Each structure stands twice: as C-alpha cells, then as structure tokens.
Amino acid sequence: MRxxxxxxxxxxNKENDNYLASRFEVxxxxxxxxxxxxxxxxxxxxxxxxxxxxxxxxxxxxxxxxCPQTSYRSIVKSNMPSLSAHIDxxxxxxxxxxxxxxxxxTTIENYTNIQLNDFYRDLPLTFEKGNMLAIAEAIxxxxxxxxTETQNLPSIITVRRVEKxxxxxxxxxxxxxxxxxxxxxxxKYAEYAGSRxxxxxxATVFTPCLVDVFHTLKEDTSGYEDYKWxxxxxxxxxxxxxxxxxxxxxxxxxxxxxxxxxxxxxxKSFKEIEKLIKEED
Numbered sequence: 489m490r491x492x493x494x495x496x497x498x499x500x501n502k503e504n505d506n507y508l509a510s511r512f513e514v515x516x517x518x519x520x521x522x523x524x525x526x527x528x529x530x531x532x533x534x535x536x537x538x539x540x541x542x543x544x545x546x547x548x549x550x551x552x553x554x555c556p557q558t559s560y561r562s563i564v565k566s567n568m569p570s571l572s573a574h575i576d577x578x579x580x581x582x583x584x585x586x587x588x589x590x591x592x593x594t595t596i597e598n599y600t601n602i603q604l605n606d607f608y609r610d611l612p613l614t615f616e617k618g619n620m621l622a623i624a625e626a627i628x629x630x631x632x633x634x635x636t637e638t639q640n641l642p643s644i645i646t647v648r649r650v651e652k653x654x655x656x657x658x659x660x661x662x663x664x665x666x667x668x669x670x671x672x673x674x675x676k677y678a679e680y681a682g683s684r685x686x687x688x689x690x691a692t693v694f695t696p697c698l699v700d701v702f703h704t705l706k707e708d709t710s711g712y713e714d715y716k717w718x719x720x721x722x723x724x725x726x727x728x729x730x731x732x733x734x735x736x737x738x739x740x741x742x743x744x745x746x747x748x749x750x751x752x753x754x755x756k757s758f759k760e761i762e763k764l765i766k767e768e769d
C-alpha cells in the first residue's frame with residue numbers, strides 16, 4: 489500500500505518543504521529465526537513540536553506492515569522511537585512493505601509548530617485522529633525462500649520399538665538420536681503419528697527427548713561432537729541466528745531451546761486439541 493504524501497495539511501516528509509530544519513527517518517532490520525520474522529524499526533525525529541505531541545500522548549510512531557502476495561497486514565504503534573513485531577513466516581511470501589509514519593492519536597486543534605513553513609504559520613490547523621503528521625521513506629524487504637535442507641530435525645531422530653522395556657529411553661551414541669519406546673506405546677505412536685493429532689503426538693515424544701539431550705550436552709559435549717545429530721543441531725541454531733553455544737552455557741534455557749527447535753509444540757498441540765473438541769461439540 490502506498491500512502492499519499494500530498495495531503496491538504498502540513499506533513500513532515502522529505503519530499504516537501506512543509507517544515508524547516510526537520511526530518512523523520514527510520515532504519516528497519518529484519519531477522520528470520522525458527523519460523524518467525526522479527527522486525528525492528530528505529531526512528532529518528534528532529535522536530536520538537538511533534539516530539540512534544542508524542543510525549544503528551546497526542547501522537548504516535550507507527551509501523552505499517554504489508555505483504556502483497558499473502559494480503560497480510562499489521563500495524564504497530566508506540567510512543568517510543570523503536571518498534572518491533574514478530575510475524576509467523578508462513579504468513580509472508582515474496583516481500584514485505586514497511587511504511588513508517590507518525591499519526592495523531594486524538595484530535596489536535598489550533599496546531600502550531602515553530603518549524604512550520606511560513607505558508608502555514610497563520611492558518612488554523614486541526615488534525616483529526618488518525619491523520620498523518622509525518623511520513624518516512626518506505627522500505628521493502630525481500631523475503632528469500634529457503635531451500636529445503638537435506639539435514640534437519642527429522643533426519644537425525646529415529647523412533648524405534650523395543651520389545652523388552654517398560655519406559656522411553658534415549659540413545660545418543662550414534663549418528664542419529666534414537667528414541668526407544670516400549671512395544672505397546674510404539675504401536676500407538678505408529679498408528680496415530682499421522683492422524684489429526686500428529687503435532688500433539690510428536691510433541692509428546694520429541695519434547696522430553698530433546699530436553700534430555702540438551703541437558704546432557706550442557707554437562708559435557710565431548711564424545712558427541714562428531715555425531716551427525718550434534719552437527720545438525722548446531723547448524724539449525726546457527727541458521728536461525730542463535731549460536732548453539734548459548735544453549736550449552738544456559739543463555740538460552742533448555743526448555744526454550746526445545747520449543748524453538750520444535751516450533752512452539754505446545755501451541756500446535758492445543759490448536760489440534762481445540763479443533764477436535766469443537767468438532768465433537
């Protein structure tokens with residue numbers, strides 16, 4: 489969406505001279521990590537009159553986000569010059585259009601600003617709620633489609649049946665992490681893993697497995713670093729801009745690391761359960 493800067497009232501914009509010795513510019517950073525796109529917008533505003541309106545709660549910084557290919561739209565508002573948003577990457581494709589501006593959050597009557605161009609000095613000015621006070625240059629962010637990785641989480645975890653066992657067990661001393669399930673449980677896993685509750689089933693099995701693996705690695709990584717599963721875990725975190733060392737030193741808690749790798753398993757599970765219950769009702 490393109491915003492028209494030719495409005496019937498003064499707007500701080502680099503394309504016009506409505507204000508003197510003023511500027512509104514932004515820097516936008518985008519980072520993709522574990523199925524989420526994090527956007528951060530940092531604003532630079534040089535106009536004391538508009539700054540005062542923001543401080544008094546009569547105006548706000550706004551980041552308008554739009555993805556034309558998926559029709560995704562979102563608006564983030566703040567009275568602080570830094571704004572952020574987290575978006576599920578499944579809702580985005582192709583590119584994101586970021587439109588930064590400052591809007592009136594309430595009706596502003598008898599508006600004055602010592603940095604206004606002389607043309608507007610003696611005119612009665614009123615801004616309605618939602619009117620734009622400033623518009624910065626639009627920013628487009630190209631979303632690069634990631635190629636399918638040949639090495640990913642499913643490729644390094646194998647679930648197998650164990651005839652003479654009553655409990656789940658984890659084996660880490662091979663190129664794959666082996667999850668051993670008692671015969672009865674394994675049969676249920678095999679039966680329901682592809683059902684409407686597949687995410688719930690996978691979370692039930694994979695979550696305790698990875699918690700155990702990460703806790704073991706926090707104690708000592710020696711003896712595991714040459715295995716394929718260890719190298720893939722390191723790759724997964726590095727590809728998502730989180731050094732695996734932060735899991736090992738506790739900067740990223742184990743339970744958080746597991747949820748990142750499994751892409752919010754609790755949320756997926758409860759969505760499946762909620763959908764099933766609603767269908768039964």
